[in-house]
Amino acid sequence: MKKILVACGNGIATSTVVASKIDDYLKENSFNAKIDKTKLLEVRSSGNDYDLVVTTGTFSGELDVPIINGMSLLTGIGQEATLEEILETLKNM
Amino acid sequence: MLDAVMSVFNWLIDAGPTVMLPIIMITVGLVVGLPFQKAFKSGLTIGIGFVGIRLILDFLAQNLGPAARGMAERIGVQLDVLDVGWGSIAAVTWASPIIIFIIIAIFITNIIMIISRTTNTLNVDIWNYHHLAIVGIMVHFVTDNVYLGIAASVVMAATTFKIADWSQPLVEDYFGIPGVTLPTVSATSSMVIAWPLNWLLDHIPGIRKIDFQLDDAQKYLGVFGEQSVLGLLMGTAIGLLADYDIASALQLGVQMGAVLVIIPQMTSFFVQGLMPISQQAQKWSQEKFKGRELFIGLDAAVIVGNQNVINTALVLIPLTLGMALFLPGNRMLPFADLAIITFRIALVVALTKGNFFRNIIIGFVVMAAILYGGSYTAPYLTELAAVVGIDVAAIAGGGAILISSFSATSLTHSLLIFLAFIGPLHITMPIMVIVIAAYWYILGNVKPKKEENNTLEEELQN
Numbered sequence: 001m002k003k004i005l006v007a008c009g010n011g012i013a014t015s016t017v018v019a020s021k022i023d024d025y026l027k028e029n030s031f032n033a034k035i036d037k038t039k040l041l042e043v044r045s046s047g048n049d050y051d052l053v054v055t056t057g058t059f060s061g062e063l064d065v066p067i068i069n070g071m072s073l074l075t076g077i078g079q080e081a082t083l084e085e086i087l088e089t090l091k092n093m
Numbered sequence: 094m095l096d097a098v099m100s101v102f103n104w105l106i107d108a109g110p111t112v113m114l115p116i117i118m119i120t121v122g123l124v125v126g127l128p129f130q131k132a133f134k135s136g137l138t139i140g141i142g143f144v145g146i147r148l149i150l151d152f153l154a155q156n157l158g159p160a161a162r163g164m165a166e167r168i169g170v171q172l173d174v175l176d177v178g179w180g181s182i183a184a185v186t187w188a189s190p191i192i193i194f195i196i197i198a199i200f201i202t203n204i205i206m207i208i209s210r211t212t213n214t215l216n217v218d219i220w221n222y223h224h225l226a227i228v229g230i231m232v233h234f235v236t237d238n239v240y241l242g243i244a245a246s247v248v249m250a251a252t253t254f255k256i257a258d259w260s261q262p263l264v265e266d267y268f269g270i271p272g273v274t275l276p277t278v279s280a281t282s283s284m285v286i287a288w289p290l291n292w293l294l295d296h297i298p299g300i301r302k303i304d305f306q307l308d309d310a311q312k313y314l315g316v317f318g319e320q321s322v323l324g325l326l327m328g329t330a331i332g333l334l335a336d337y338d339i340a341s342a343l344q345l346g347v348q349m350g351a352v353l354v355i356i357p358q359m360t361s362f363f364v365q366g367l368m369p370i371s372q373q374a375q376k377w378s379q380e381k382f383k384g385r386e387l388f389i390g391l392d393a394a395v396i397v398g399n400q401n402v403i404n405t406a407l408v409l410i411p412l413t414l415g416m417a418l419f420l421p422g423n424r425m426l427p428f429a430d431l432a433i434i435t436f437r438i439a440l441v442v443a444l445t446k447g448n449f450f451r452n453i454i455i456g457f458v459v460m461a462a463i464l465y466g467g468s469y470t471a472p473y474l475t476e477l478a479a480v481v482g483i484d485v486a487a488i489a490g491g492g493a494i495l496i497s498s499f500s501a502t503s504l505t506h507s508l509l510i511f512l513a514f515i516g517p518l519h520i521t522m523p524i525m526v527i528v529i530a531a532y533w534y535i536l537g538n539v540k541p542k543k544e545e546n547n548t549l550e551e552e553l554q555n
Binding site for chain 1: 180220221268269270272273311315318319320357360361364365368375379389391392393394395396397398399400403432433435436
């Protein structure tokens with residue numbers, strides 16, 4: 001099973017919104033994944049333990065795993081494209 | 094009819110927040126058109142979040158309370174106000190019996206301001222209303238006047254939407270996020286201090302030119318950003334200062350690490366529960382204002398990942414701890430909110446364009462103001478929390494332990510509005526109006542329209 005890490009400023013508010021949207025979308029597409037949430041401050045130390053990192057906002061660090069910007073899942077603008085990108089990235093691993 | 098409503102309402106209040114909160118939220122969910130099952134789950138989830146917060150706060154007070162007292166007795170620092178974190182205070186806020194009226198008032202304020210074109214910020218992130226609501230709830234608690242409480246939250250809301258409007262160019266230019274504003278008081282409040290202070294620094298010869306950037310903070314100070322490690326360090330240190338033996342001090346350390354990791358988990362139940370309601374509000378308002386170009390109000394969480402923000406915060410965390418020890422008159426023991434100083438500094442970093450020297454100076458003043466605000470309003474907040482069943486003082490062994498955080502009325506903006514509404518109104522109201530008008534005149538004139546995005550910064554630079 002693939003593991004996704006969703007990170008935002010405090011690991012609470014926006015990451016909860018983004019994580020549940022990703023979860024819904026993956027379930028609709030019958031894709032099994034485990035989603036965890038964290039603070040952006042902790043991404044550097046834990047991000048590489050996951051298959052994919054989704055951040056809300058700008059994360060300027062570097063990781064060995066793909067990072068996808070999940071801002072559109074908050075504003076609702078361009079949401080579908082981002083969700084598709086997440087699914088494709090996971091499938092192509 | 095009114096009697097019947099009042100008696101139901103009184104019954105709800107008597108039943109306490111664990112019953113009231115789910116019932117009210119289920120009702121709100123149904124009113125905004127959620128299917129029953131979803132509304133029910135939302136309401137229950139929020140109730141569970143509240144129970145969780147209460148449990149963890151009991152645990153925190155039980156263990157940290159005596160240690161903080163021991164430390165005070167032994168080394169003579171009187172830090173009897175525990176920073177229990179913004180999430181705990183938010184739980185107190187949502188558990189208030191008048192929360193629902195305040196939320197509706199804030200929502201209506203936003204809609205009216207959008208229709209009358211006084212703001213371009215559409216803020217339906219209901220969760221984050223807690224920052225605005227707590228001010229009104231505290232005013233109501235002190236004055237026992239519901240209308241005054243609601244008015245205080247409305248003023249908080251209106252001014253916060255304006256600060257969000259005015260700082261929109263910073264968000265777009267510095268963080269590269271177009272189309273959004275960040276009406277999150279934990280971030281916007283700092284601007285009340287940062288705008289004038291940055292202007293002042295611009296006008297001091299010699300100082301105006303100092304500019305350096307910082308890259309390596311995370312390498313050396315990164316541990317301060319990890320909740321678990323921060324809790325361990327703080328708990329162990331406080332234990333040792335309180336003359337605990339090594340084993341007990343380490344116990345306290347691991348316990349505090351647990352507290353800092355668990356509080357956010359509990360808080361996220363609130364967010365989860367409120368999300369369906371927020372989404373209904375978002376759908377409704379985006380349909381209503383179709384064709385009008387509006388900024389979507391988001392949680393400031395979207396900008397705190399910036400490296401300069403993180404670096405500045407990592408330096409400010411130990412600095413704030415030092416301030417807590419040495420600032421005369423401070424009573425707050427920084428703890429649960431240390432790791433989210435990022436929010437308090439994020440917009441400041443954008444304002445100074447990452448000038449590290451200025452970030453630290455402005456951050457220093459912002460954090461000092463938060464410590465004082467938190468110390469001063471802790472007695473009110475502690476009593477308010479006791480009313481909704483979070484009676485920390487009793488649990489901590491009656492040793493007069495108070496609670497506070499880096500949020501609520503510790504934030505300068507919230508503190509000022511709170512003071513204006515609990516003071517002698519014939520004096521404080523005119524002052525409040527004049528101050529708001531002054532900010533509005535200066536910042537509003539600088540950046541009246543979206544097309545002139547850059548003028549604010551240029552104006553402040555000149």
